[in-house]
Amino acid sequence: MVWYHPINYNFKNDISSLIGQKVAFMENDALKELKEAVLARISPRTEEEAYLKEIAELLIKKIDLIACSMDLKDVSANLVGSAARNTWISGTHDLDIFIMFPGDASREELEKKGLIIARKIAEESESFEERYAEHPYINMRYRGFDVDIVPCFRVGSAACIRSAVDRTPFHNEFIKKNIQGLEKEVLLLKQFMKGAGVYGSELRTQGFSGYLTELLVVKYSSFENVIRSACDWQPGTYIDLNSHGTIQHEEPLVVIDPTDPKRNVAAALSLDKFCMFIDSCREFVLSPSLYLFFPRSVTPLDDRDLFHKLKSRGTSFIAIAFKTPDVVEDVLYPQLYKMELAVVALLEEHEFKVLNKGSWAGQNTVILMELVSATLPTLRKHRGPPVWVHKHAESFKAKYIAAEDVFAFYIENGNYVAEVPRKYPNACSLLKERLTSCSIGKQVSSAAKNGFKVLRGSEICGIHDQSFKLFLMNWPNI
Amino acid sequence: MVWYHPINYNFKNDISSLIGQKVAFMENDALKELKEAVLARISPRTEEEAYLKEIAELLIKKIDLIACSMDLKDVSANLVGSAARNTWISGTHDLDIFIMFPGDASREELEKKGLIIARKIAEESESFEERYAEHPYINMRYRGFDVDIVPCFRVGSAACIRSAVDRTPFHNEFIKKNIQGLEKEVLLLKQFMKGAGVYGSELRTQGFSGYLTELLVVKYSSFENVIRSACDWQPGTYIDLNSHGTIQHEEPLVVIDPTDPKRNVAAALSLDKFCMFIDSCREFVLSPSLYLFFPRSVTPLDDRDLFHKLKSRGTSFIAIAFKTPDVVEDVLYPQLYKMELAVVALLEEHEFKVLNKGSWAGQNTVILMELVSATLPTLRKHRGPPVWVHKHAESFKAKYIAAEDVFAFYIENGNYVAEVPRKYPNACSLLKERLTSCSIGKQVSSAAKNGFKVLRGSEICGIHDQSFKLFLMNWPNI
Secondary structure (H helix, E strand, C coil): CCCCCHHHCCCHHHHHHHCCCCCCCCCCHHHHHHHHHHHHHHCCCHHHHHHHHHHHHHHHHHHHHHHHHCCCCCCEEEEECHHHHCCCCCCCCEEEEEEEEECCCCHHHHHHHHHHHHHHHHCCCCEEEEEECCCEEEEEEECCEEEEEEEEEECCCHHHCCCHHHHHHHHHHHHHHHCCCCHHHHHHHHHHHHHHCCECCCCCCCCECHHHHHHHHHHHCCHHHHHHHHCCCCCCEEECCCCCCCCCCCCCEEEEECCEEEEECCCCCCHHHHHHHHHHHHHHHHCCCHHHHCCCCCCCCCHHHHHHHHHCCCCEEEEEEEECCCCCHHHHHHHHHHHHHHHHHHHHHCCCCEEEEEEEECCEEEEEEEECCCECCCEEEEEEEECCCHHHHHHHHHHHHCCCCCCEEEEECCEEEEEEECCCCEHHHHHHHHHHHCCCCHHHHHHHHCCEEEEECHHHHCCCCHHHHHHHHHCCCC | CCCCCHHHCCCHHHHHHHCCCCCCCCCCHHHHHHHHHHHHHHCCCHHHHHHHHHHHHHHHHHHHHHHHHCCCCCCEEEEECHHHHCCCCCCCCEEEEEEEEECCCCHHHHHHHHHHHHHHHHCCCCEEEEEECCCEEEEEEECCEEEEEEEEEECCCHHHCCCHHHHHHHHHHHHHHHCCCCHHHHHHHHHHHHHHCCECCCCCCCCECHHHHHHHHHHHCCHHHHHHHHCCCCCCEEECCCCCCCCCCCCCEEEEECCEEEEECCCCCCHHHHHHHHHHHHHHHHCCCHHHHCCCCCCCCCHHHHHHHHHCCCCEEEEEEEECCCCCHHHHHHHHHHHHHHHHHHHHHCCCCEEEEEEEECCEEEEEEEECCCECCCEEEEEEEECCCHHHHHHHHHHHHCCCCCCEEEEECCEEEEEEECCCCEHHHHHHHHHHHCCCCHHHHHHHHCCEEEEECHHHHCCCCHHHHHHHHHCCCC
16 A cells, blocks of 8 residues: 555644644635635646546447447446546546446346447547456546446346446436535545545555545535544444445444445445544644645655665565566455565564565565564574473473484473574575465465565665655655 | 583483383392492591591580580580481581570570670681571581581470571481481482582572482482482472471472471472472483483583584673672572563563573672564554544644654554654663663662673673683573
């Protein structure tokens, strides 16, 4: 997870001076000005909006014509997502166009014919690729837009969907109906979440989805009200607009889907992103500021300064580097997070103490571990049975006293102790020898098996990639 | 505690080859020969015995005469201890002579007049000093003997003693009556315990006293029977020759005093010395050997080899050295052991991991600590409250985010974490600054306060004292 938390950026003094004296930030002129300043930067301009509308309509018309030409009378295209709801931020040119098949169409027909239509459209694109979720769909660059063309079933209600994407049109309807007049509040909240590093429900970020953001605005009626309420959120916060939830959920935030009583819209939100949002909301209440929406970008340190910054921590850094496998981020990141945990477990099993962990992926992938120390004593105290447990004690003693490489054998607190050679006194050797036996995800595992390097200290700063340098600079805020 | 455990001395192969096949060591010729070989070295020769008797009788006579001349008709001298019971090892020339005052004498009279008599005797000694236990007494060098002259009360039974030493004459009577014919067995057992490093009940050793050794022989009838029985001892082993014990005892070995039902004669025996004895007894059963009675002495390594031996462990050694305070061992060692624990607690409070500890005292005293590492990261992760505990979280954040020296501030598993500078990243600095605030014994504390050094690594091997070198060589078997 890469996030830039506002606390990195010089707010220290503002906050500490304001703590305790809650700023009455609601509905005053300064806040109004601040919101306007934010909106001035993120609201789509009239011509931007018109262009988006034009392209969307054009694509929908083309799809409908192709469907018609294929004699698919009940198939029609539909614009969904933020573009359809006027909740998109200026500059983000995403279009989600769904090709809706009848609810009783066969899965085979949907997949086959859906793809035929989508491919035809894609012929006119600058570039495209076929992607696979539950069904195949097409993602393309088209006249400055990032367009997803997704076949789905038109079902009676979100509770009886046949595929995960079938839910989207229902979300679209609900938001379109309920968000009118609140679109600007959604824009503000989305931008605020981006600033806090918690926007995006993909598996890399584990933050707030666009739909979740919109539901929060529907629930609380305004950007400010969401912020103010979130300051007091606790794990288990429960929001159910329709009061129709039927299932117990364990996630820190539960927002029941108004179109599906069983579903928690915030299921992908991690505890830490939940907390980071609360933290940022409190910052805003204390000191509303443009920087919370648009964090200052950090000027990367040069190699030497970066090295000294890391060195000043007095810890040991170890990196595992390998070629990034060719998979989408939603496949890659869960495997990297799993790998982090497996590496920590391996290190801790051998008594290395891990302070912080993180991963970064560019052309290469780096799993970075920060240890109290990358070396341990040559020996290890192996505690045996109490001396008075006759049989066990005798065989323990016989085993270790005969061993050539035992450093010492003695009695401590009634137990035999054999000081035996430590198998891995060096964390690098441990990782080099044992990494591939770790339980890590399929693609990452095979990428690592094709060859990985274990780097230490200054070697790590030698990885030449500006994005990696930024990752190091923000460490351990990753 | 300094001990030389037989397992240090090359028995490895003997034992491992014999394990599992119990050697029938009882009453065979080899064992008989072994016992005779041991006794040949430790039984007092006839002339040695005669000389001891002569000196003892001479001193008793002198005391009686002095008492008489002071008109103390009910005061008389009495030889007690191993010299009185023929259970002393050749070469150990200790005499314990008790000046027995009537049971109803005043404490003042005993102390005053007892000391007058003792001082008169001491006038003829080569050297002497007044020592203090519950009462003052005199220790002197007298014609090759180490003589204690101890005033005590002659009471009706050991249960109604007025001072701790009053018990000794009762022990003397009991053993004299019950040990006849078993004196050689006692000699063998004492020497065996010396070989195992468990003989001596002083606070430095925390092993078996002479009286305890004698009681074990009375209980089990022979050296071999003690050895065989001890192989299966467990903590809580209970021996009560008179079946008259009245009190629950918590020590690993309980041997009720035949002259005092409330007293555990083995109260001073530590768990580890108890276990070391069991361990040595099992060694003897597996492979009876002269070396168990007389461990080979170790040739000290030269400084370089010693340094390399310690270095090869890959650990960090830190020593605290100061001038040994001028107190008897029974005062010194408990304070040193207390200091070891206090130093370990101080180090562990600051996250240093102690592998082994020990102390040595010659002209200087050295408390030695072996650490996983003597240095730790410059920073320390300080975990704050969960972010959702609004008030606590806010004040934690305000405190640390404003601090100039905070390395990083972030959220981890729902909690705020501040990476703050570690106060003592170096164990040496910690000890230098904080040692004198440790809870350590009075004399040792003031000795340390008068000036101590903290030594590391090679500096430790630079302490020039053969006995200290031996202490290092056997490390961590101290």
